[in-house]
Amino acid sequence: DSGVGGLSILDEALRQLPQHDYIYLADSANAPYGEKSSDWIAARSLSLCKHLASIGCDAIVVACNTATAEAIKQIRSEISIPIIGVEPGIKPAAMQSQNNIVGVLATEATLKSDKFNALLNTLPNDCHFIKQAGAGLVPMIESGQADSEDTLELLAKHLEPIQDAGADTLVLGCTHYPFLSKAIRKLLGESITLIDTSEAVVRQLKRQLESVNKHNHAQEFGSVVLLSSKDEDSLLLMAYDLMSADLTAHLVKARVLGEV
Numbered sequence: 460d461s462g463v464g465g466l467s468i469l470d471e472a473l474r475q476l477p478q479h480d481y482i483y484l485a486d487s488a489n490a491p492y493g494e495k496s497s498d499w500i501a502a503r504s505l506s507l508c509k510h511l512a513s514i515g516c517d518a519i520v521v522a523c524n525t526a527t528a529e530a531i532k533q534i535r536s537e538i539s540i541p542i543i544g545v546e547p548g549i550k551p552a553a554m555q556s557q558n559n560i561v562g563v564l565a566t567e568a569t570l571k572s573d574k575f576n577a578l579l580n581t582l583p584n585d586c587h588f589i590k591q592a593g594a595g596l597v598p599m600i601e602s603g604q605a606d607s608e609d610t611l612e613l614l615a616k617h618l619e620p621i622q623d624a625g626a627d628t629l630v631l632g633c634t635h636y637p638f639l640s641k642a643i644r645k646l647l648g649e650s651i652t653l654i655d656t657s658e659a660v661v662r663q664l665k666r667q668l669e670s671v672n673k674h675n676h677a678q679e680f681g682s683v684v685l686l687s688s689k690d691e692d693s694l695l696l697m698a699y700d701l702m703s704a705d706l707t708a709h710l711v712k713a714r715v716l717g718e719v
């Protein structure tokens with residue numbers, strides 16, 4: 460991921476598949492990706508994935524909606540191990556919404572991407588989507604302020620059009636946003652359905668590992684290596700802070716990501 464957002468996917472992976480060894484790569488020196496150009500996001504995502512493949516990963520989860528939208532096709536065409544992407548859950552949202560009004564909170568790059576718009580076009584048009592770019596939210600989460608008053612204020616501004624439209628369902632279209640669930644509930648109440656695809660993404664990871672015979676492991680708990688392009692100590696602290704998985708059951712190490 461561009462930073463700590465993909466920890467929401469890692470959290471779910473440790474719950475469903477604790478026996479595997481994980482390398483988590485946070486490109487925090489370059490976050491946020493969501494306001495960068497398509498070409499930049501595609502090139503950077505591809506070189507990071509090549510790095511992960513070169514150090515021996517059996518599969519890669521592109522735990523970022525923005526990188527998936529801009530780069531997954533190219534990554535899959537250049538790397539031969541299973542590559543699992545994440546996309547905003549607009550399809551499950553359309554199925555679960557009772558009033559057919561669905562909010563989608565994602566990065567600007569994701570909302571503008573061809574991939575997202577192609578996905579949107581596959582859905583029946585009786586569901587109304589209110590798309591909102593969450594500008595500024597990722598840097599707040601990256602700086603450890605997911606629960607701060609300033610974040611709540613910014614989030615309230617972004618959620619206003621979604622709330623005004625009467626959405627009963629909200630798609631968390633960026634892997635950073637599950638860490639705002641508490642703040643979102645504070646603003647929108649308990650009745651709104653929040654759609655987070657991490658569970659489905661990890662189920663897909665399991666299927667893909669099975670398909671290449673890499674799923675079985677003798678160990679109960681694997682290791683977790685956290686790589687950061689910015690500050691490995693703060694990534695480690697954030698992981699303990701943001702994740703609900705019991706990290707103490709795993710051997711956890713944090714390292715700096717060198718030149719990639």
Ligand code: DGL
Nearest residue numbers: 464491492493524525634
């Ligand atoms: N977590 C990312 C996503 O899912 C990217 C956020 C960003 O860097 O803008 O889209």
